[in-house]
Amino acid sequence: MTEETTTGQVTLEQPGRTAALVLDRACVAYGDVPALEELDGVVHPGEAVALIGPNGAGKSTLIKAILGLVPVVRGRIEVLGTTPARARREVAYVPQADTLDPDFPVSVEQVVMMGRYRKIGWLRRPSAGDRAEVAAALERVGLAGRARDRFGTLSGGQRQRVLLARAIAARPRLLLLDEPFNGVDAVSQHALLEAMAALKEQGTAVVISTHDLAIAHLACEEVCLLNRHQYGFGPTESVLTPERLRAAYGGQALELRGDRVIVTRT
Amino acid sequence: MNILFEPFQLPFMARALTQLVILGALAGTVGVLVLLRRLAFVTDTLTHTVFPGVVIGYILAGDDGIFWGALVAGAVTAALLTLFARRVSEDAALAMLLTTLFAVGVALVSRRSGYAADLTAFLFGRVLTVTEEQLVQTSVVTVLVVALLAVLRRPLMLRMFDPEGARAAGVRVGLLDLVLNAAIALVVVASVRAVGTVLVIALLIVPAAAARALSDRLAVIVPLACLIGAAGGWLGLAVSYEAAVSHGLRLASGGTVVLVLVAMYVLAFAAGILRRRLARSRVSRAVSGEVEPA
Numbered sequence: 064m065t066e067e068t069t070t071g072q073v074t075l076e077q078p079g080r081t082a083a084l085v086l087d088r089a090c091v092a093y094g095d096v097p098a099l100e101e102l103d104g105v106v107h108p109g110e111a112v113a114l115i116g117p118n119g120a121g122k123s124t125l126i127k128a129i130l131g132l133v134p135v136v137r138g139r140i141e142v143l144g145t146t147p148a149r150a151r152r153e154v155a156y157v158p159q160a161d162t163l164d165p166d167f168p169v170s171v172e173q174v175v176m177m178g179r180y181r182k183i184g185w186l187r188r189p190s191a192g193d194r195a196e197v198a199a200a201l202e203r204v205g206l207a208g209r210a211r212d213r214f215g216t217l218s219g220g221q222r223q224r225v226l227l228a229r230a231i232a233a234r235p236r237l238l239l240l241d242e243p244f245n246g247v248d249a250v251s252q253h254a255l256l257e258a259m260a261a262l263k264e265q266g267t268a269v270v271i272s273t274h275d276l277a278i279a280h281l282a283c284e285e286v287c288l289l290n291r292h293q294y295g296f297g298p299t300e301s302v303l304t305p306e307r308l309r310a311a312y313g314g315q316a317l318e319l320r321g322d323r324v325i326v327t328r329t
Numbered sequence: 330m331n332i333l334f335e336p337f338q339l340p341f342m343a344r345a346l347t348q349l350v351i352l353g354a355l356a357g358t359v360g361v362l363v364l365l366r367r368l369a370f371v372t373d374t375l376t377h378t379v380f381p382g383v384v385i386g387y388i389l390a391g392d393d394g395i396f397w398g399a400l401v402a403g404a405v406t407a408a409l410l411t412l413f414a415r416r417v418s419e420d421a422a423l424a425m426l427l428t429t430l431f432a433v434g435v436a437l438v439s440r441r442s443g444y445a446a447d448l449t450a451f452l453f454g455r456v457l458t459v460t461e462e463q464l465v466q467t468s469v470v471t472v473l474v475v476a477l478l479a480v481l482r483r484p485l486m487l488r489m490f491d492p493e494g495a496r497a498a499g500v501r502v503g504l505l506d507l508v509l510n511a512a513i514a515l516v517v518v519a520s521v522r523a524v525g526t527v528l529v530i531a532l533l534i535v536p537a538a539a540a541r542a543l544s545d546r547l548a549v550i551v552p553l554a555c556l557i558g559a560a561g562g563w564l565g566l567a568v569s570y571e572a573a574v575s576h577g578l579r580l581a582s583g584g585t586v587v588l589v590l591v592a593m594y595v596l597a598f599a600a601g602i603l604r605r606r607l608a609r610s611r612v613s614r615a616v617s618g619e620v621e622p623a
Contacts, residue, residue: 130497156497167365167490168545174490180483181498213545239497 081144083108083237083268084129086296088138091121091128097291098124101138104287104296108236111259111269112296113279115303116289117312122272125289126239129270130156143236152181155235159242160222165215171225172210175200178232200228203261205254220251227258238262240271244278256282276303333563336570341457348459348467348523349562349586352516352532355471357554358478359516360537361547362509365489369534370423371410372513376526377427378406379517381434383451383526388437392522396466399521402430403514411507453583454525456566463522470519474512481508486547524583531587532558539594542601557597561590 084106091099099121106112114122127133128140131147142150155178175197176189183189189197201207204224209217214225223243230238238259244252259269259282273279279286279299286302288294294311295302336342363372379402386398406426413422438448478485488495488505496502513533520529536558540550565586572578572585 132496151497151499154497156494158491158493162493163491168541168547168550169486169490170546173486173547177483177487177490177494180487183483185480185483 081108082106082141083110083143084112084270085139085141087141089128089135089140090137091124091133091140092136093124093133097136098133099128099289100292102287102289102293102296104285104293106237106268106270106285108266108268109263110285111263111271111283112285112287113283113299114270114272114287114289115274115276115279115311117274120290120311122289123241125287126156126241126270126272129237129239130154150237153236155230155233155238157223157226157230157238157240157243159245160219160226161246163214163222163226165222167215169214170210171201171206171212171214171217172197174214174225175210175228175232178229181233196232196234197228200231201225203231204228204258218248218251220247220255223247224251224254224258227255231258231262236267238267238269240269242272242274244273244275252278279303332567332571336567336574341459342566342570344459344461344464345456345523345582346563346566347464348456349566350559351464351467351471352520352523353536353558353560353562354555355467355474355519355558356516356529356532357536357540357556357558358475358551359512360533360535360558361540361551361554362478362485362489363513363533364537364541366509368509368513369530370420371510372517372533373530374410374423374427375403375406375510375514376517376530378430379403379514379521380451380526381430381437383521384434384437387447387451388441393462395522396463396518399518400515403518404511406430407507407510407514410510411503450525451521452525452527453581454521454523454528456523456582456586459523467519467523470515474515477508478512481505485509524586528583528587531590535587535590535594536561539590539597542594542597543604557590557593561593562586565589 082105084104086102086104089099089102090097091102102125104112114125116122124133128135129142129147131142131151135147140147143153144150147154176193178200179189179193179196183193198207198210201210204227206217206221206224206228209221209225214222217225227240227243243255247255259271263269269283271279271282280303284299285297286299287296288302288307288311290311290313295307337346363369379399382398382400382402383395384398386394386396386401388394389398409426410423434451435448438444438451441447484495484500484505487498488500488502492502495505516533517526517529520532524532536554537550539557540554543553544550565588566582568589569580569582569585572580
């Protein structure tokens, strides 16, 4: 309860610094089955947080809850100072590229234009401004030359970059990425990290689910360590400690040379 | 060339042609969505569940009841399918629904005296007896469905390409799915008297698949599918007329239309392979000739 009033005051005093995401003893459930319990944490504009945890820890579920697609049964998730469902207009979601049908007849440019749909509406033709946004977003991820190509002809990493460009074109205040580095080559990984850094500089808050601890270190200053419960939320160095990782990963963590932990992907 | 125009100076042939051209365009448009959403089996289910509606409509109100009976059955199935799809992805449940309702239709028809003739008409249609009133019905349905899909094209595209992303963007995916299922049902309903419940599936799938083989751009695929559907109807009718008149060979017009469509698909498929091979050699030339832009 005290937490709630504190965040409320922050919102009142500094309207420009409304937290991008507030988790306040949030419990998320599918029907009667609890998926995540007692999550606490705050992400501010321009910050990035990595959701770390083993498979089935509830990383994707948390992203869905932030989008308002899975209900919060107890506690509270506040996005950009309002409810997840109401904030959706200013939130962009980047799915895993390999979940999309590579045969779908759509060009790179068209995919990125989807990010503008909400601003364009159902009937209006895309304006010169919309086209410029699309071009700029593709430029940002280093794929300006591939605009006319079919989406499916690109490599996995390039497709992931196109999906990030789509999110950039929507000009979100909060960006959610589901395992954006899975099966992504080094060139694309670098392009993704650079584009994300630029977004953060503009004040976009970023949430990345990943099981790659190295990436979490590179891309994010904060970590939310999850496995059904929260095992820590805060600066990367203080959360990704061997003790906490061992606790979160349970039997899936292997110990090496005393204080270093290797986490097996399952 | 004459066989393409001469037969259609007869009023009944002209009506049949008009009907098939309109249906070809309608089914072509909806068919592209069916293809991209991989809803062929769902569509097949719809065609079979509309069948008992057709029979009941016919029993209650004769020929005029067919459209309305089909419409009710189509609407109910579209709603059921949308609900079903949310629960489980269930081939078996669909197959059960399909055969059960089809059997209901067959059982109902079998109680009538002209059993075989009626059954044939419901399953394969009677395109040569199309009336002015049917043409009006088909046109209205076509305008409605195409306008609706045109208005919803952006959310539909997003939903087809990236359902999770669509949900995240606030698109009402369930509602859109209902709209598409209803559109498929309407195509089936509009086609029932002309081509029957069995052949309509070809009208939906084949032109769309042919168009997809020829292009990677949706803005080309949709009109191309319409064109192929309409051309298949025209050519099929002409061939079956010519076979009957000049060669004394009776070819059912519905079946001939489907066979012509399939032949067009085979050509499109071959052309598609050629097209892709050309594109690939162009790409490899470009790659070997210059440094790929970063």
